[in-house]
Amino acid sequence: MTKIPYRIYLNEKQIPDAWYSMRAAMKEKPDPMLNPATEEPVKAEDLTPVFAEKLVMQELDGETAYFDIPGGVMDLYRVYRPSPLIRAYNLEKALDTPAKIYFKFEGGNTSGSHKLNSAAAQAYYAKEQGLSGLATETGAGQWGTALAEACAYFGIPLTVYMVKASYEQKPYRKSIIESFGAKVIASPSSTTIGGRKILAENPGTTGSLGCAISEAVEKAVTTEGFRYSLGSVLNQVLLHQSVIGLEAKAAMDSIGEYPDVIIGCAGGGSNLGGIIAPYMRDKLLGRSAPRIIAVEPASCPSLTRGKYAYDFCDTGKTTPLARMYTLGSGFIPSPDHAGGLRYHGMSPILSKLYHDGFMEAVAYEQTKVFEAAVLFSKAETILPAPESSHAIRAAMDEAIKCKESGESKTILFCLSGTGYFDMKAYEAYQNRTMTDYVPSDAELNDGFEGIPALADFACA
């Protein structure tokens, strides 16, 4: 038998030509987003002022399984895809495990992460519709970089509201976003009504993804020809990210492998939703039963400690309500938390799948995550993003369990990005100044304060 190579590359023709929507195979669909004013499910006309029209269709269509990838998006995909599937032989050796560990590496583009997969689509549709610009937010900076890159490619002006904690800690993230021609504003800012309100209430705040979303949405809906763009959580984003899983499955199939366990880190759920897509299809259709594990930070544990309820997607309470696992839209994660994965909620699709038992979730403290990241980088010559390192930690722990049980399971995880802009966090880990933070139950409850919607719409 031929030894499986380290890197399994598909050829260009094997880049999928359609995205796959997991919702099509779900017997019980995720609950619809609600208009907070009417408490009715949102309609296309509610969303078209916010998103490009084709994206609104993708957001609301729960029935269609495959959506053709437009030629313009394929042109950009071909510049950096297919991404490699890598057999982590060295990590296996370092762990002395009988498990077979594979990872899909999505960090091999300038933006340094999988986020470009959806950014390409969102910028393309904005161009196609003749929009004059996009506004977005970014936390750790991966999404802002990706969308700036895609907007530069398609020639779309972009304003990025960057969570102030990241803006200050990661000046080089700001630089790279600007080098692609986008405008970067620290959030909360005085440029929006929402930002001024948050600053008035909490002058010292270092911001949150929820605040930045409020500002970006406000900018988009108050600027002629602008629309809003979001890098995670939304159904459309999970749809675009399915390219990760479709490629991963094609590559795994080509070497006769099927994963027993599939792992992804989860903030809003974009890379996890991507890597699992075709395997979740199999599971939903009863054709296989792989374990699927979402990995989140202990400091922002929406799946493992949040409530499954209707909540706003932003801190300013300007968005529709989504039914999801949430820590409350008022929750702002500790500034000591190093990586991304700082969102108070979770993709409604993934929330529903978790709620219905198709998925597990686990939370890790960050020093455990960086321990895994450093070991991985030495073994596999890739410096992982802190976000992605959550998945590495879980994959390692599964592989260690295999060693104990003597089982040779096949583990697949998504390495969603690289850590080149996270050296400050790596430095803190090396210097042992990194601390772990686990919010108390009382702190978690604070996030829900002042959100009547939660009470009104809360479900069992």
Added chain:
Amino acid sequence: MTKIPYRIYLNEKQIPDAWYSMRAAMKEKPDPMLNPATEEPVKAEDLTPVFAEKLVMQELDGETAYFDIPGGVMDLYRVYRPSPLIRAYNLEKALDTPAKIYFKFEGGNTSGSHKLNSAAAQAYYAKEQGLSGLATETGAGQWGTALAEACAYFGIPLTVYMVKASYEQKPYRKSIIESFGAKVIASPSSTTIGGRKILAENPGTTGSLGCAISEAVEKAVTTEGFRYSLGSVLNQVLLHQSVIGLEAKAAMDSIGEYPDVIIGCAGGGSNLGGIIAPYMRDKLLGRSAPRIIAVEPASCPSLTRGKYAYDFCDTGKTTPLARMYTLGSGFIPSPDHAGGLRYHGMSPILSKLYHDGFMEAVAYEQTKVFEAAVLFSKAETILPAPESSHAIRAAMDEAIKCKESGESKTILFCLSGTGYFDMKAYEAYQNRTMTDYVPSDAELNDGFEGIPALADFACA
């Protein structure tokens, strides 16, 4: 005819199993290194206190064409190689040129550059010989990162003397080197006799590659079981880097392409020597006549404005003398110069090839280089290192000439690394605070002061 894909990947079995030495095909060999004490060509026993034994053999052997790549090195190569050959369709479109532009992308590993190709070999041979550690220097940080990564992989302790200008400007470079377990010391330092001497003479100096080499060599030869490791200039390094060109040629052959022009940036010459290796073989054997262009910074122009003469490889004048194009081992480039490519000399092999007319050279000011880098990053979704962007600039200019002449030439360049640790320089370019610096003839002459060896050994 099928359209050539954006990314041409070889499979794992196509990673070369032997390195190729251009010297074997050179009718006139480069002049030998000289022992400065005896003025005699250095012998193996002069070098074995400095380098691992197998590396000394590779350094001195000018006749052997192919050297088998050891299994241990192949194991590490397979983790990140083959690297992709990429057709720069988008850059071609942006330039509206009939030229076909290909680049070999060597930045897709944690170290972010081609340097890992030689680091893997040097760390492996240190391990094989049972050495207790390595000492090296790093300028912009690519080499230090690569060797730290390779040493982590093979379990070899490493001390890195990092040019003080980089140490201060690039704290994250230091962090990543440390995260691989290496010790980093700002050079010049008080930890060596050479460093203390340089500090006494020039207390405010921000260092140079030449100073750092002196310190690393001193550390290596005065520490039991240690050896020295260098990331460029040396014959052994060009040998290891031939893997770039061998893969590039195999990929070009697979699509029926042969370059009319081959371009690489050149500081000490490692990536240029790598990408051109098999094509220079053809040229030396009279089988083809591609143009081969070395691209250097106008602020450190060893080929275009240096002398072809015997000189020390370091500032402290502790190394053997090499006959090469040099600005004088006393030359310290302006701290305003952003990228690497700061070495006063040039690979003796490349110097000889340039001297004998097998190669051209061109120098660019850095704002021109960053202009090309930003355009490239928007078109091709890769943020290039400032070093590599010298090659991009030259490739673009060749492509623009093709537009003017209507010729459809095939251009191949080496994209030796990524720019994630160079955001400060990108920021300076964007803010228009970046300046260009071209040393005067008088300043260049200063570099030669106090080097009697130069006069003694200078050749026509």
